[in-house]
Amino acid sequence: MNNDEIREFIQQAIDENNVMLFMKGTPNQPACGFSARTAGALNALGVQYAALDILPDPRIREELSGLSGWPTIPQLFVNKELVGGSDIVMEMFESGELAELLGVEQPEESPQAEPEVAQRPIGLENRLD
Amino acid sequence: MPTPAELQERIRAALPGADVTVDDLTGGGDHFRAEVVSNRFEGLSRIQQHKLVYDIFGSEIGGAIHALSIKTSTPGATS
Numbered sequence: 001m002n003n004d005e006i007r008e009f010i011q012q013a014i015d016e017n018n019v020m021l022f023m024k025g026t027p028n029q030p031a032c033g034f035s036a037r038t039a040g041a042l043n044a045l046g047v048q049y050a051a052l053d054i055l056p057d058p059r060i061r062e063e064l065s066g067l068s069g070w071p072t073i074p075q076l077f078v079n080k081e082l083v084g085g086s087d088i089v090m091e092m093f094e095s096g097e098l099a100e101l102l103g104v105e106q107p108e109e110s111p112q113a114e115p116e117v118a119q120r121p122i123g124l125e126n127r128l129d
Numbered sequence: 130m131p132t133p134a135e136l137q138e139r140i141r142a143a144l145p146g147a148d149v150t151v152d153d154l155t156g157g158g159d160h161f162r163a164e165v166v167s168n169r170f171e172g173l174s175r176i177q178q179h180k181l182v183y184d185i186f187g188s189e190i191g192g193a194i195h196a197l198s199i200k201t202s203t204p205g206a207t208s
Contacts, residue, residue: 034196061191070176071183071190072197087198088175 007063010052014077019049019102022064023074027051034086038074041093047102078102130158131193136186137163143185144169148204159195170203 001009014020019042025031027039031053042049054060054073065071068082076083078101083089092098099106133151140149140163147167154160163182170178178201183190190197 034198069180071188082176084176084179087200088179091175091200 003059003063006057006059007067010060010064010067013050013052014080017050017077018079019047020077021049021051021074022054022060022077023051024053024055026053031055032073034072035074038076038086038089041089041098042076044093044107045099045102045104046107047104131161131189132158133161136161136194136197139185140165140182144181154196154198159193160198161194161196162198162200164200166202166204168204170201175201 010022021027021039021042023030023032023035023039025035027043030036030039039051052060054064061073064073064075068075068077070082070085072085074086074089076085076089083092083098083101089098092101096106133153137149137151140151141147144165144167147165147169149166150164152162154162165182169181173181179199182199182201183197186194186197
């Protein structure tokens with residue numbers, strides 16, 4: 001897979017998933033505290049989202065940042081638009097803006113709540129081999 | 130290795146008049162948190178505000194500066 005194809009794959013993931021999270025690791029096994037917090041906020045809101053692990057190939061991050069203009073991971077896209085990284089997502093989670101953006105109720109429990117089976121994120125395979 | 134004081138200086142230089150606080154979160158010189166209050170943020174979305182700060186460091190973010198956590202606000206805002 002060359003860089004153009006990776007970028008196309010990323011763009012497609014953003015286009016096809018209303019709530020698309022690019023992170024280090026997976027929602028069940030996050031590989032970085034910032035990614036863990038961001039996935040945790042989405043889990044706490046109970047929304048269905050797609051997640052892509054950027055770690056398997058360094059070019060995923062390069063192309064993602066090239067496309068979004070955002071240098072760090074995680075990156076959350078809602079309706080094809082970059083919402084932000086973990087700082088912005090957590091600020092918006094705490095203020096209730098994220099729930100509003102996603103059209104869900106603000107929960108009372110903490111963002112570390114375990115996702116229920118019905119709310120499990122959709123896994124996206126990297127398909128880079 | 131960058132120091133909090135260095136990052137603070139560079140943000141101040143790029144955003145004159147800004148109120149800037151930078152902490153080294155881990156003491157390891159690679160995970161930083163910056164709180165920036167600037168009237169340059171007026172009328173900008175959060176994304177645009179954070180990008181203004183990230184752009185000061187360019188490719189150093191993810192490199193020498195492994196992580197930079199940012200909180201931005203304008204002088205009038207409460208948070």
